[in-house]
Amino acid sequence: MTEIRIRAATRGDIAFLVDANAAMALETEDKPLDRERLTRGVTSVFADARRGFYRIAEHEGRPVGCLLVTYEWSDWRDGDWWWIQSVYVMPDARRLGVFRAMYAQVEADARATAGVIGLRLYVEWENERAQRTYAALGMTQEHYHMFARPFVALT
Template structure:
């Protein structure tokens, strides 16, 4: 398996993955044109973050997105893992583990990265088990939002 930073040639695959993930985990349909613009915007502005993709035999089988959050408490940056998706036929084959190992290696090479975080749907037991098996711990925080 090859892990690489996604580029503009991956936009359609990432749009497909994001739509599938939203439908599967939240029963949400995402607007294709908005999503395409959002994926492109991130790729064209590294300050927003980056995507990693996992390829097997030349086919992208999984992906994730990293965004950042500054922590004044730690004088460091958290990397947030978002938009995780692995093709159905490639699940339970170490795709996410390989992506996450790559993220950890990259983060360790950055002077200001103090940790890696993600959020997960509370009812997604399979994802929670995967994250725990990779050494992540549930925090005491709950997430709130207000859409604008």
């Protein structure tokens, strides 16, 4: 069994987080991100805990994956959903259980945190492998479609 260590990200991980986010956007949506803006965005999470937190997965002493957790208040349930976002696993570490380990840690942390009502994430319709992974972890597909009206372009 491959040992994957999950830890809280620190400011020292900003370069890795920026690289991972840029790689994920290029891989999944063929979108090159403005690295200066992305660096400001990642750094902002460390400047204001209300924005969320990052987790880093390490294998053999090096970072191989990351994710961001953000919050959504639910007035219906009187609690916070934790949204899993910006998930990335380095290509050479895929199929080693990196996401599964990160998810397990986030779920344990969420269950141990008062006021957290559950976990959510979004996935592209075409990403069937990820959808199977999420289902295998006990997540179910919601009945919502996502709509957006961006005010800032990514590039």
